[in-house]
Amino acid sequence: xxxxxxxxxxxxxxxxxxxxxxxxxxxxxxxxxxxxxxxxxxxxxxxxxxxxxxxxxxxxxxxxxxxxxxxxxxxxxxxxxxxxxxxxxxxxxxxxxxxxxxxxxxxxxxxxxxxxxxxxxxxxxxxxxxxxxxxxxxxxxxxxxxxxxxxxxxxxxxxxxxxxxxxxxxxxxxxxxxxxxxxxxxxxxxxxxxxxxxxxxxxxxxxxxxxxxxxxxxxxxxxxxxxxxxxxxxxxxxxxxxxxxxxxxxxxxxxxxxxxxxxxxxxxxxxxxxxxxxxxxxxxxxxxxxxxxxxxxxxxxxxxxxxxxxxxxxxxxxxxxxxxxxxxxxxxxxxxxxxxxxxxxxxxxxxxxxxxxxxxxxxxxxxxxxxxxxxxxxxxxxxxxxxxxxxxxxxxxxxxxxxxxxxxxxxxxxxxxxxxxxxxxxxxxxxxxxxxxxxxxxxxxxxxxxxxxxxxxxxxxxxxxxxxxxxxxxxxxxxxxxxxxxxxxxxxxxxxxxxxxxxxxxxxxxxxxxxxxxxxxxxxxxxxxxxxxxxxxxxxxxxxxxxxxxxxxxxxxxxxxxxxx
Amino acid sequence: xxxxxxxxxxxxxxxxxxxxxxxxxxxxxxxxxxxxxxxxxxxxxxxxxxxxxxxxxxxxxxxxxxxxxxxxxxxxxxxxxxxxxxxxx
Numbered sequence: 121x122x123x124x125x126x127x128x129x130x131x132x133x134x135x136x137x138x139x140x141x142x143x144x145x146x147x148x149x150x151x152x153x154x155x156x157x158x159x160x161x162x163x164x165x166x167x168x169x170x171x172x173x174x175x176x177x178x179x180x181x182x183x184x185x186x187x188x189x190x191x192x193x194x195x196x197x198x199x200x201x202x203x204x205x206x207x208x209x210x211x212x213x214x215x216x217x218x219x220x221x222x223x224x225x226x227x228x229x230x231x232x233x234x235x236x237x238x239x240x241x242x243x244x245x246x247x248x249x250x251x252x253x254x255x256x257x258x259x260x261x262x263x264x265x266x267x268x269x270x271x272x273x274x275x276x277x278x279x280x281x282x283x284x285x286x287x288x289x290x291x292x293x294x295x296x297x298x299x300x301x302x303x304x305x306x307x308x309x310x311x312x313x314x315x316x317x318x319x320x321x322x323x324x325x326x327x328x329x330x331x332x333x334x335x336x337x338x339x340x341x342x343x344x345x346x347x348x349x350x351x352x353x354x355x356x357x358x359x360x361x362x363x364x365x366x367x368x369x370x371x372x373x374x375x376x377x378x379x380x381x382x383x384x385x386x387x388x389x390x391x392x393x394x395x396x397x398x399x400x401x402x403x404x405x406x407x408x409x410x411x412x413x414x415x416x417x418x419x420x421x422x423x424x425x426x427x428x429x430x431x432x433x434x435x436x437x438x439x440x441x442x443x444x445x446x447x448x449x450x451x452x453x454x455x456x457x458x459x460x461x462x463x464x465x466x467x468x469x470x471x472x473x474x475x476x477x478x479x480x481x482x483x484x485x486x487x488x489x490x491x492x493x494x495x496x497x498x499x500x501x502x503x504x505x506x507x508x509x510x511x512x513x514x515x516x517x518x519x520x521x522x523x524x525x526x527x528x529x530x531x532x533x534x535x536x537x538x539x540x541x542x543x544x545x546x547x548x549x550x551x552x553x554x555x556x557x558x559x560x561x562x563x564x565x566x567x568x569x570x571x572x573x574x575x576x577x578x579x580x581x582x583x584x585x586x587x588x589x590x591x592x593x594x595x596x597x598x599x600x601x602x603x604x605x606x607x608x609x610x611x612x613x614x615x616x617x618x619x620x621x622x623x624x625x626x627x628x629x630x631x632x633x634x635x636x637x638x639x640x641x642x643x644x645x646x647x648x649x650x651x652x653x654x655x656x657x658x659x660x661x662x663x664x665x666x667x668x669x670x671x672x673x674x675x676x677x678x679x680x681x682x683x684x685x
Numbered sequence: 686x687x688x689x690x691x692x693x694x695x696x697x698x699x700x701x702x703x704x705x706x707x708x709x710x711x712x713x714x715x716x717x718x719x720x721x722x723x724x725x726x727x728x729x730x731x732x733x734x735x736x737x738x739x740x741x742x743x744x745x746x747x748x749x750x751x752x753x754x755x756x757x758x759x760x761x762x763x764x765x766x767x768x769x770x771x772x773x774x
Contacts, residue, residue, distance in 0.1 A: 198704045202733035209734065234734055241740060248737050 123354050126334070128302065128327035130347035131313035133625060133648045135361040136322035137353070138279035138299030140338045143271065149228060149260070155220020167213055167223040170262040174204055177258065196251065203255045209234070224263040231256035274298060279340055281331065285312040295319045300342035302349055304331045307587040308620055316344070317623070317642035320396065324349055369401045374650045376632060382653045383441065383638040384646055387618055391429055394436045396643040401650060404440025404502070405433055406566065406640020407618035410487065411449050419457050420483055426490035434499035441502050443566060443616075443640070445545065446487055447480065448472045448508035467574065472509025477518050488526045492537035504541035506566055511550035513557055520561065547571035552600040555607035562613055566640070567604055569619030573597045592621040593677045602669055605635040616640060626681060628652035633665030686756045688749045689722050690767045697742035702766060707733045709762050715753030717763065722746035730763065
């Protein structure tokens with residue numbers, strides 16, 4: 121058998137060898153067998169079991185919705201249960217099974233008749249047709265379950281191959297047993313990609329339809345760095361991949377070949393991310409996304425709970441800096457206990473600092489109290505805080521004043537506190553243009569490249585149709601970064617970067633050349649970036665940055681970077 | 686046993702009122718049928734498909750026909766739902 125290679129977008133600088141397991145959650149029904157081959161009694165029993173299971177699911181979803189959204193919205197699930205148990209449906213399915221159809225085909229056929237009827241009635245009946253379709257799809261899914269790949273119990277060394285993986289799919293994956301995954305669709309910032317990095321799994325996304333030609337049970341090498349999927353690999357290839365999987369973790373801090381210190385830190389969301397960050401040799405935390413402390417719960421964490429979380433992060437690193445970003449909540453991150461507005465475009469709406477200075481002022485105050493107290497803890501001198509999505513100097517001033525006034529309150533209460541190092545995220549073009557005006561007011565900038573690229577290029581994150589535009593290698597994005605760093609010349613203001621770009625070892629030299637002193641990324645890429653820093657000479661890096669900044673297209677940027685390696 | 690009732694809920698026999706109506710009809714042993722007051726056709730009140738399929742709107746009149754031991758209680762309960770403006774929680 122000869123080796124062949126498919127290419128996609130590598131999303132983790134890791135390689136894995138394994139056996140393909142296709143995951144097809146929503147495959148079309150196969151052709152039904154001949155009626156005489158259908159065991160009607162067994163199919164009726166399957167239908168009854170599926171109906172009971174679907175009803176349990178609906179009851180659970182009803183409860184959850186009533187709790188999270190409200191009774192009104194939960195009522196739709198009552199209607200679904202009634203459709204599920206409707207005598208016309210059950211009679212229809214029973215007749216179809218007795219006429220020689222397997223349960224899933226009988227369900228499909230029976231529901232389709234009614235769906236069509238309701239659709240033809242038009243108007244509000246159309247909504248009922250949607251409800252019926254929902255119930256039908258649920259039943260078919262439950263019926264298919266037995267034959268579907270169970271993501272939670274895959275054989276060891278499986279490479280999961282799928283059209284796409286949703287958050288509920290990835291939540292089931294057992295990282296211990298999975299050697300990697302590959303998807304037909306998706307980009308670097310898709311859910312599956314971020315998930316792969318947080319679990320340090322080799323992964324390739326966006327391979328395209330060609331991936332369909334790789335069959336179940338095929339042996340493959342997943343090169344998450346180059347994006348190459350090698351099908352039927354040679355023994356040499358497999359050995360090389362296994363060797364590459366052994367990365368050299370450096371726990372000490374790193375400097376360039378000519379002796380310039382570069383901080384290499386990890387991005388974390390929850391305290392569970394601290395372990396991997398330490399294991400992969402991160403110097404500290406460059407982005408603590410505190411909103412994760414607020415998601416998936418019924419009420420916000422109180423001051424003490426937050427204080428303990430910040431102190432735990434500080435204590436995890438031996439003298440390493442921990443940069444905490446204050447709450448960045450908006451319409452794209454649902455929080456059940458907050459009254460988030462339904463916005464047409466949440467990325468341009470009320471989020472980040474806009475909410476902290478507005479409707480979430482109380483939550484913000486609690487967080488500021490916890491942070492000021494954490495800054496006075498044993499390792500508190502290493503704490504830094506930054507505000508998200510700042511676009512005006514007024515926002516920066518107002519945010520800073522909040523810290524100062526809350527510190528005065530704590531002083532009056534006799535509670536120990538310190539003002540931590542203070543900075544802002546540079547994510548908006550406004551912040552990049554105005555960086556010289558912001559710099560005197562802050563100790564540091566941290567460039568959030570995911571949002572900066574999205575806003576500079578007006579290309580939505582996660583939208584594959586514009587993923588080429590939203591790439592951080594676009595010259596306009598690089599110039600925004602350069603403008604931000606240049607604006608701090610002569611100011612006492614360091615500049616770091618958090619976001620996927622900082623974790624791309626192919627760009628490390630460029631970023632050092634642009635003048636970034638701190639790079640923060642998913643823990644998985646810390647060793648590779650540290651290795652890249654150690655090989656960098658700052659004079660060469662600056663020369664590289666100058667050449668790249670002259671490029672007029674992303675293609676030229678990529679070409680310069682490739683030739684340089 | 687038969688009764689004619691005007692449908693009060695804003696939504697008519699849809700969404701939540703329909704859901705409650707069908708649920709209630711299923712709680713009784715009596716066989717309840719439902720149709721428009723001016724038409725002869727009747728459909729089973731215990732079928733969500735049939736009830737919503739009638740497409741009865743606000744302020745229309747419907748005919749309820751019940752047979753069985755608890756027919757009267759069933760009609761009382763169903764009439765109650767159809768004459769309550771806001772469906773009860």
